[in-house]
Amino acid sequence: MLRTRLQTALKYVHTLIPSSSGTLAAVFASSFPPPTDSKRAHIDYCSNLLRVVDYAPELKSEILGLIVERLIKIDVQVQVDIQDLEDDDAEAVAQGEDLETLPQEEVEDMEDFSDDASVSSDDSIDPEEQRKKDLKSALSKIDSILDLLFAFYEPAFSKTNPSELQATFDQLLSQFRKTILPTYRSRHTQFLLFHFSQKSPDLTMRFIDTCISILMDKARPSVLRVSAAAYIASFVSRGKHVDDEIVQSVVHRLIDYLGQLRKQYSPGCRGPDPRKYAPYYAAFQALMYIFCFRWRDLLVDQEDDLEDENYDDFDAGTLDWVPWLKEAFDQNVMNALNPLKVCAPEIVTEFTSIAHHLQFAYYHPKVETNKRIRLSRFVGSNFGPASRETSLSHVHSERALQLEAYFPFDPYHLTTSKRWLADDYNEWRCVPGMEGEAEEELDDSSDEDIPDEDDQEEEGTETPEDTD
Numbered sequence: 001m002l003r004t005r006l007q008t009a010l011k012y013v014h015t016l017i018p019s020s021s022g023t024l025a026a027v028f029a030s031s032f033p034p035p036t037d038s039k040r041a042h043i044d045y046c047s048n049l050l051r052v053v054d055y056a057p058e059l060k061s062e063i064l065g066l067i068v069e070r071l072i073k074i075d076v077q078v079q080v081d082i083q084d085l086e087d088d089d090a091e092a093v094a095q096g097e098d099l100e101t102l103p104q105e106e107v108e109d110m111e112d113f114s115d116d117a118s119v120s121s122d123d124s125i126d127p128e129e130q131r132k133k134d135l136k137s138a139l140s141k142i143d144s145i146l147d148l149l150f151a152f153y154e155p156a157f158s159k160t161n162p163s164e165l166q167a168t169f170d171q172l173l174s175q176f177r178k179t180i181l182p183t184y185r186s187r188h189t190q191f192l193l194f195h196f197s198q199k200s201p202d203l204t205m206r207f208i209d210t211c212i213s214i215l216m217d218k219a220r221p222s223v224l225r226v227s228a229a230a231y232i233a234s235f236v237s238r239g240k241h242v243d244d245e246i247v248q249s250v251v252h253r254l255i256d257y258l259g260q261l262r263k264q265y266s267p268g269c270r271g272p273d274p275r276k277y278a279p280y281y282a283a284f285q286a287l288m289y290i291f292c293f294r295w296r297d298l299l300v301d302q303e304d305d306l307e308d309e310n311y312d313d314f315d316a317g318t319l320d321w322v323p324w325l326k327e328a329f330d331q332n333v334m335n336a337l338n339p340l341k342v343c344a345p346e347i348v349t350e351f352t353s354i355a356h357h358l359q360f361a362y363y364h365p366k367v368e369t370n371k372r373i374r375l376s377r378f379v380g381s382n383f384g385p386a387s388r389e390t391s392l393s394h395v396h397s398e399r400a401l402q403l404e405a406y407f408p409f410d411p412y413h414l415t416t417s418k419r420w421l422a423d424d425y426n427e428w429r430c431v432p433g434m435e436g437e438a439e440e441e442l443d444d445s446s447d448e449d450i451p452d453e454d455d456q457e458e459e460g461t462e463t464p465e466d467t468d
Contacts, residue, residue, distance in 0.1 A: 025062040028052075032066065035074050039141040046145055050152050061171060064149075068175045071145050072189045078138045079187045085132070142188055143414035149192060150420040157199045169203055172196060173210055181214070181227055190231075190408050191421060198241040198424050208232060208250060215279060216257060226282040226403070233286035234407035237293035238426050244297035247290065248322060251298065254287050255328040265337060271378040272338040274401050284332055284339040285403055288351040293426065295358065298322055314432035316359040326361060333363055341370040344405035357434045375401040 028049060033041040046067055053060045156168035172193055180190050197207035214220060214228040236242050236250050261280040274281060291298065300320040332339055340348050340363065348367060355361045376397050412418050412425070 024056075025059060025066070028059075028063065029066055032070050035070075035077065035138075039137065039144055042141055043144050043148065046148055050148065061174070064171060065175060065179065067145070067149065068189060068192075069179050071142065071149075072179060072183050072186050074138055075142055075187050075189050076183060076185060078135060078142065079185050081131070081135055081138075085135075139414065143416045146188060146191070146414065147417040147420075150195065150417060153192065153196060154420075157196055169196065169206065173207070176207075176210070177214075181231070182224060185406065186408065188412065188414060191412055191417075194235065194239065194409050195420050195424055197235070198239055201243070201246070204239070204242060204246060208235065208246070211235070212250075212253060212257075215283065222278040225279045229279070229282035229286045230406055231408055233289040234409035236290050237407075238409040240424050240426050244294075247294045247297040251287065251290060252324070254283050254290075255324070258283055258287070258328070258332055262332070262335060262337065266335060269336040271336060272341045272373070272375060273378045274342045274375060274403070275379050277337055277342075280337060281339050281342045281403055285343040285347055287329075287332075288343065288347055289407065292347075292350050292354055293428070295354065295360075295431075298325055316357065316433075319358060319360075321360065329355075329361055333361075333366060338370065338373070340366055341373055341375065342402055344403045345399075346405050347403075354431055354434070357431055374398065 031045075033045050049063050049067060053063055153168060153172070156164050159165070176190070176193050180186055180193070183189075193207060197203050211228045211232045215225050215232065217225065232250065232254070236247055258280065261277070261283070265277050265280060269277075298321060300322060340352075352363045352367055355363065379401060411427075412421055
C-alpha cells in the first residue's frame with residue numbers, strides 16, 4: 001500500500017516537472033537532512049530522491065549533483081575530525097575496524113544512539129570515546145550513501161546501450177569537475193569515478209584525459225591543476241584495469257608536459273619555487289608515484305616472474321627500461337627547478353630508494369644536497385621579515401612549502417560499499433628483494449640532518465645551479 005501511494009505521488013510530481021523543475025530542485029535541496037541527522041534519515045531521503053529520477057529524468061542531473069554535494073561535505077568533515085585524533089585511534093576509525101566486527105543491526109543501533117547522544121549527551125561517556133563513536137557513525141553514513149550510488153549507476157554500465165552509458169559517464173565527469181575535484185581532501189566520494197572509469201579502456205582514457213586537460217589548462221587555478229595531477233597519479237597507480245599501454249602512454253604525456261614547462265620556466269629560474277612552478281612539481285610527483293607502483297609496466301618486456309615479489313633470482317641489472325624514461329628523469333632531477341626538493345619527502349624517499357634498488361638511477365646525492373637548500377629563500381618575502389631561523393622553525397617552514405603526499409585513491413576501507421571495488425584495486429607490491437627496505441628508509445626520512453643555524457650561516461645556501 002505504501003509503495004503504491006509513493007508511486008502515485010511521484011507520478012504526480014512528474015506532471016509538475018516541465019513548469020517547476022527549478023522549484024522542485026530547490027525544495028529537494030532545502031529538505032535534505034543535515035549532516036547531524038541519522039543514517040536512516042539520509043538513506044531514506046536519498047533512496048526516495050533516486051526514485052524521483054525514474055519518474056522525472058529531467059531532474060536527474062540536479063538530484064545526483066545534490067546527493068554528491070551533500071555526501072562530500074560529510075566526507076571531508078570526517079577526514080578533518082579524524083586527523084584531530086591520536087594516530088592509533090585515527091587509523092582504527094578510518095579503517096572501520098570496530099564496525100567490521102559488529103552485525104549490521106548493531107551498527108545501525110549504535111549509529112542511531114550516537115545521533116541521539118549528540119543532542120542529549122550522557123555525562124558518563126568519555127568525550128573522546130563519544131567523538132570516536134560519532135566519527136564511526138558518520139563513516140557508516142557515507143558508506144551506505146555510496147553503496148546506494150554505486151547500485152544506482154551500475155545498470156547503465158551493464159547494458160549494451162552506448163548512448164545511455166555515455167550519458168551516465170558524462171554525468172559522473174560533470175560531478176567530478178564541478179564538485180569532487182575542487183573539494184579539498186575528499187576521501188571516498190571520488191571512488192565512483194574510480195570504479196566506473198575502469199569499465200572499459202575508452203572510459204579509462206576519458207577520465208585520464210579529463211584530468212590531464214585540467215592539469216595543462218593555464219586558465220585554471222594552480223590548486224586545481226595540482227589536484228588533477230594527484231588524481232592522474234593515484235588512478236593510474238591504483239587502477240587494476242589500467243593496462244601497461246595506458247601506463248606508458250600517461251607517463252610519456254607527463255614527460256612531454258614536463259619538458260614544455262622546463263622550456264618555459266628554466267630561463268628565469270633562480271631555484272626551486274613551489275608557488276611559481278606548482279604544476280611542474282605536481283606533474284613530476286605524479287611521475288614518481290606512478291613509477292613506484294607501475295615500474296613493471298615501464299619495461300620493454302614485462303616478464304611473468306616479476307609478478308612474484310619474492311623472486312629469488314631477481315637481477316635488477318637485466319631490466320630493460322623503455323628507452324626514453326631514464327633520460328627524462330635525469331633531465332628533470334638535474335635542472336634548476338629541482339623537483340626533488342619540492343615534492344613530498346616521503347614520495348621522494350620511496351622513489352629514490354626503489355630507483356636505486358632497481359639500478360634505474362642513483363639520486364641520493366641530490367637528496368642530500370637538497371637538505372642544505374631553503375625553499376623560503378626562493379619564494380619571496382611571504383614568510384615575513386627576514387629573521388634568524390632555528391633548526392625547528394626551518395624544518396616546519398620547509399615542509400609547509402613542499403607538496404603534500406595526497407593521493408585520492410588511497411586504500412578504501414568502508415565496509416559495505418567496498419564490495420564494488422573488489423576487482424578494481426591494485427594493492428602495494430614490494431619490489432623483489434626490497435621487502436621492508438623502502439618503508440624503513442621512509443620512516444628515517446623525518447630525521448633529516450638539518451644543519452644548525454651557525455653551520456647554515458657559515459656554508460650559506462647552495463643554489464641548484466651550484467649543485468648540478
